[in-house]
Amino acid sequence: MAEAPNPEPSVLIVDDDLGVRNVIARMLTINHFRITDADNAEKALELVKSNPFDLIICDIHMPGMSGLEFLEELKKIDPGIASIIITSNDNVDVAVKALKAGALGFIPKPFSGPELIETIKSALSSAQLMRETMSLKVFFPLLENASIALLNALEAKDHDSQGHSQRVANYSRIVAETPSLELTKEQIRNIYLGGLFHDIGKIGVPDKILKKAGNLTSEEYTEMSHHPEIGARILGRVEGLEDSSLIILQHHERLDGSGYPYGLKGDQITLGARIVGIADAFDDMTSKRVYADGLPKEDAIEILISGKGRLFDPVLVDIFLALI
Template sequence: MVVDGIDSDRMRLQQILEPRVQFEGVKTGGEALTYVKQHTVDLLLLSVKLPDMDGFELMRTLRADSRYEDLPVIILSSDQTQKAEAAVVMAGGTDIIRKPFIPIIVVKKVEQVLEMEYLHRKLKQEVHRQTKLAEDRLAASERLFEETVMALAKTIDAKDAYTRGHSQRVARYARHIAHKLGWLEEEQRKIYFMGLLHDIGKIGVPEAIINKTTRLTDYEYGQIKQHTVIGSEILELVAEFPELAVGARSHHERYDGKGYPDGFAGSQIPVYARVIAVADAYDAMTSRRSYRDVLPQDVVRSEIAKGRGTQFDPQFADVMLQIIDSDTDYQLCEH
C-alpha cells in the first residue's frame, strides 16, 4: 500500500510495481489508517509529507497498535542525506526509498522486504504448528523441527554459490567443541541448531553482494554486516528458542571487542556465539572459495592460534586446536 499526497508519485510507483504486487494507493494519513484497519496490508510505502499529517506521525500511530507494530514500513523521501536514513531507523522504519524514484531500486527494496515478511510469517506459522504437535508427539515434532531448520539453513547457503553446506558444517563443528567441553546433551543440541541458522540473516542481503568475487565497497560490506541484525530479528520470533537469535546476532563479535554489530568483548559476548565464532572461522578457512582451495591444515591451525584472545575466546580456541591436532587425516574440511 502506498500513502503519498503527490498524485504523480503514486502513479509512478504504480507503474513500477504493477503487476509484480497488488497495488493500493491513498493520499492522506487518515485514509491510510482507515484502509489498514479494514484490509490486510503486507507492506506500507509511506511518504514523509502528507496533506493531513507527518508520515512519521502516522507510523508512530500504527506502531502504538499491537496489530500493526510489526508492519513493514518503507519511507518515501526526497531527502538525500544520511540524517534522513537515521531518522527512519529511529522511528522504526524498515527502509527508505529516495525520490525521484529509480525503478530498479524500488523493485529490489520492495521485493526484499516482502521476502522478509513472508519468511517472518512462515516462521511464526511453523513455530505455532510445532508447539501444537509437541503436546502429543514431542519426539516427532523435534525431528520435524530439525528438518525445518535444516531446510532453512540449506536455503540460506544456496544464496552463496561458494558456501554450500557451510551452515551444516559450522553446526557440526560447534557441537563438536561443545562435546569436548563436556556440555550437556541439551546444550549441544541448542548450539547445533544455532549453528545451522547463524547466517539466516543473509536472506535480507542481495545475492549480487553475497556472490561478488571482487573487493566489496564500504556500502556493500555494511550490507553484509547487517545479516547479523536481520538474522536476530527473524529468529526473535521463535520465542520457544531464544538462543537462536543470540547466535545469529553475535557470531561476528570478537573477543577483543573489535567485532560487530554491538562491539561486545570478552564475557559480554554470549557463550554460544563465542563457540560459533570459532567454528565459523574454521569452516571459512577449510572450505573452497572462488579464488582459492581449502587452506592447508597447518595454516588453519596457525590462524586459529593467532586469533586466540583477540578474535576468539581462548578457551574455545584451545579446544578447536585440540580438535585440529587430533584430526591427523584432515577430515574436518570441505571435500
C-alpha cells in the same frame, strides 16, 4: 504474496522529550516518511491498535511503561512490525535486551540523520523478510523439515555456502559437548542450531553481493553485515529458538569489539556465539569461495592462534584446536 512497499512509510515516534520527537520528525519528513508521535508508551499502544505503522521508533527510558515493556506489548499486537530503539551511547547491554524483546535495531545518542535513516532502512528490510517468513508458519515441531527447506534455499542462493552451515553446526556441537564447559543438553542443542542457522540471514542479502568475486565496497560490506540481524529475526520468532537466535545475532562479534553488528566485547558476547564464531571462521578460511581459495588447515590454525584473546576466546580456541 508480500504487499508492495509503501512509497511513504508510516513511522510512529515514541519519546517523552518533545525536542527529540521534533528532531527525528524533521529528519524523517525530509526523507519522505509520514510521521505520528506519542509522548508515552501507553498512548503509542492505543495508536498501534487503530493505525497501520511500518516502523516504531521509541526511547528506552520513559516515564510509566519503559521502552522494553512497550516492545513486549507491541509484539502481542503486531509481532511483525519493525521497531528500533534510542539509547545512550554507552548502554550496549540495554540495547541487546531490546533486540531480544523484538527491536530490529538501535541507535545511540547522539545520532545523525544518515545514521538514523540507515538504521530505519535496515529495520524495514528485516521486517519485510520476517513477515514473509512468518507467513510460512514455521513452528518448532516442524523444525527439522523447516531447517532443510531454509538451508536449501540459502544454498540455492549462495552456492559457496553448500555444506558450510552443517560443518559449522557439527564443529560447534563437538566443542559444546566438552565436559569442562559443563553445558546442559538444551544449551548444546541451542548452540548446534545456532551454528546450523548462523548464515540464514544471507537470504536477505542481494545476489550481486553474495556472488561478487572481488572485494566488497564499504556500502556492500555494510549491507552484508546486516545478515546476523536478519537471521536472528527469522529464527527468533520460533518458540524455543530464542537462545539460538541470539547466537546467530552475535556470531560475528569479536572479543576486542571489532566485530559486527554491534561491536560487543568480551563477556557481552554469549558463550554460544563465541563457539560458533570460531567454528565459522575456521570453516570459512578452509573452504573455497567465489572470492578466495581455501587456506591450508595449518594456516587457518595459525590465524586462530594469533587471534586468541583479541578476536577469539582463548579457552575455546584451545578446545577447538584440540578436538580438530
